Amino acid sequence: MTTPVVQARGIVKRYGHVTAIDHSDFELRPGEVLAVIGDNGAGKSSIVKAICGATIPDAGEILIEGKPVKFNSPIEAREMGIEIVYQNLALSPALSIADNMFTGREIRKPGWQGKYLRMLDKPAMEKFARDKLTELGLMTVQSIKQPVETLSGGQRQGVAVARAAAFATKFIIMDEPTAALGVKESRKVLELIQDVRARGIPIILISHNMPHVFEVADRIHIHRLGKRLCTINPKDYTMSDAVAFMTGAKEPPAEDAA
Amino acid sequence: MSNTTTTPSKGQDFEQTLDQSDTRVASFDVRHHSLLERIRHVLHNNPTLVPVIVLVLSLVAFGLIAGGKFFSAFNLSLILQQVSIIGILAAAQSLIIITAGIDLSVAAIMVLMSVVMGNLAVFAGVPSGISIIIGLAGGVGAGVMNGWLITKIKLPPFITTLGTWSIFYALLLWLSGAQSIRGQDIDANAPLLKFFGASFSIGGARITLSALLMIAVFIVLWYMLNKTAWGRHVYAIGDDKEAADLSGIRTDRTLLSVYGLSGFVCALAGWASIGRVGSISPQSFYEGNLDSITAVVIGGISLFGGRGSIMGALFGALIVGVFRSGLRLSGVDVLWQVFAIGWLIIIAVAIDQWIRRVSA
Numbered sequence: 001m002t003t004p005v006v007q008a009r010g011i012v013k014r015y016g017h018v019t020a021i022d023h024s025d026f027e028l029r030p031g032e033v034l035a036v037i038g039d040n041g042a043g044k045s046s047i048v049k050a051i052c053g054a055t056i057p058d059a060g061e062i063l064i065e066g067k068p069v070k071f072n073s074p075i076e077a078r079e080m081g082i083e084i085v086y087q088n089l090a091l092s093p094a095l096s097i098a099d100n101m102f103t104g105r106e107i108r109k110p111g112w113q114g115k116y117l118r119m120l121d122k123p124a125m126e127k128f129a130r131d132k133l134t135e136l137g138l139m140t141v142q143s144i145k146q147p148v149e150t151l152s153g154g155q156r157q158g159v160a161v162a163r164a165a166a167f168a169t170k171f172i173i174m175d176e177p178t179a180a181l182g183v184k185e186s187r188k189v190l191e192l193i194q195d196v197r198a199r200g201i202p203i204i205l206i207s208h209n210m211p212h213v214f215e216v217a218d219r220i221h222i223h224r225l226g227k228r229l230c231t232i233n234p235k236d237y238t239m240s241d242a243v244a245f246m247t248g249a250k251e252p253p254a255e256d257a258a
Numbered sequence: 259m260s261n262t263t264t265t266p267s268k269g270q271d272f273e274q275t276l277d278q279s280d281t282r283v284a285s286f287d288v289r290h291h292s293l294l295e296r297i298r299h300v301l302h303n304n305p306t307l308v309p310v311i312v313l314v315l316s317l318v319a320f321g322l323i324a325g326g327k328f329f330s331a332f333n334l335s336l337i338l339q340q341v342s343i344i345g346i347l348a349a350a351q352s353l354i355i356i357t358a359g360i361d362l363s364v365a366a367i368m369v370l371m372s373v374v375m376g377n378l379a380v381f382a383g384v385p386s387g388i389s390i391i392i393g394l395a396g397g398v399g400a401g402v403m404n405g406w407l408i409t410k411i412k413l414p415p416f417i418t419t420l421g422t423w424s425i426f427y428a429l430l431l432w433l434s435g436a437q438s439i440r441g442q443d444i445d446a447n448a449p450l451l452k453f454f455g456a457s458f459s460i461g462g463a464r465i466t467l468s469a470l471l472m473i474a475v476f477i478v479l480w481y482m483l484n485k486t487a488w489g490r491h492v493y494a495i496g497d498d499k500e501a502a503d504l505s506g507i508r509t510d511r512t513l514l515s516v517y518g519l520s521g522f523v524c525a526l527a528g529w530a531s532i533g534r535v536g537s538i539s540p541q542s543f544y545e546g547n548l549d550s551i552t553a554v555v556i557g558g559i560s561l562f563g564g565r566g567s568i569m570g571a572l573f574g575a576l577i578v579g580v581f582r583s584g585l586r587l588s589g590v591d592v593l594w595q596v597f598a599i600g601w602l603i604i605i606a607v608a609i610d611q612w613i614r615r616v617s618a
Contacts, residue, residue: 094493
């Protein structure tokens, strides 16, 4: 079998008396969409945060492409090519689409202007942003220089996904990407997820929306009481099965059913 | 199970009708905009336009009322001279306000550092150049202290700088013994301190170096804010600090650099103020904090952060100068100058709110 992109074993995170992650395992395989589902408070965000460096686990080990890593911040994870699409998108409304795509990794002009005057290469950044948005079929926006606050919710989500897709080399984490969107806009985001997978970049999708999860996921990681309960193949189980496992109404299959 | 289908175009059962649905996704609204809406849209994209228009209108108005003596090259250059110190302070203040902060201590840092430079150069016999460098470094230190309290101790900028205003003010009274350093003493011991008071004439206009310094400070800061990654980060932090954090900006480090730079600019204003005033007075520029905020606000920089161009603060400072000069030359009592500037502030913020309400 190929090396998993992410492999986490025995992750523990405690906050005082609360154990948010209780010896949990986690695995993301190359090229797949892995959905992470679980009841509120099951700790699905906590486990994903531990993987991307947003929280530092108390115990356990994380391997990325087989190599052990210890991230101290999401910025370190990002430098390795791990991108996160946050639920609140993390965009600056008054800045342009191009500026937003490049925050924290701007391109400077070549030569002395970039070296000594630290001048930004705006034309290069705008061209790159335009290309990326076009690739994902998102060029319904008027201008790449238009501020993000003038975009609709779906378009903003598109910008955030495009930013992640443009810079991710390892994998992308998406936290509830369809939670705030309408039917049509959700559809667009689901298509984007499939587009990104088609380029071979695996995705971790945290979602509460069972139809969306069952539609795009290759495997489903069910989280319960701070640990991985099981992983299932959505083709072998129904949504009601998944909900039953998630809430403890039904005995789960052997831990790795998929 | 039909709902486990993975073909992208089909989607869920309830989405089957989407194929026949209206395909005009978020096409932009092309309804005819009224003139007012279009003006608002243009202003939203160019926030500096408002102060420029106000400046031009006020120049024309006072030119008509006060006539030739207002429009003389001498008077216009005098306005530039008079606003130069507050203008430089307003540049420092703009940096802070763009990050959605506020700095009540700018004038205290400025006067404190002018006292430090004066004490060292005039009384302690330190060479002027070194005194000035120590004063400028002290400005950076004072700014970094504000920034450290705000980013590491997590105090709100208003409270932090309200506190440091008093602290710096007390320090400057202590260092100066509440006494001015006379112009003659500076001339005799450290003429370099008065460097920015020097001036030259071009066709009736007297241009002081402090006015040129003000313009240079604005140009340099404008470049940094608009053409470098650092500047984009400063705007992103003012816009939404949490989002800036998540998108990989080291926000605390950037904020610390903003406060340090602002402190440096304040100390630079302190050096220039020695030449402008001709002496070092601990009581000078007591209202400089509020005057700098006035210039920034009239210049269309949003107090909520992330919006507005630093050039607006330059125009804001000039508008205040034009009003003061125009009203004085029109023979209006000083109290009405204060009255007019009060209204300018309120109108400027009202216009800012009105422009911000535009969404597209």
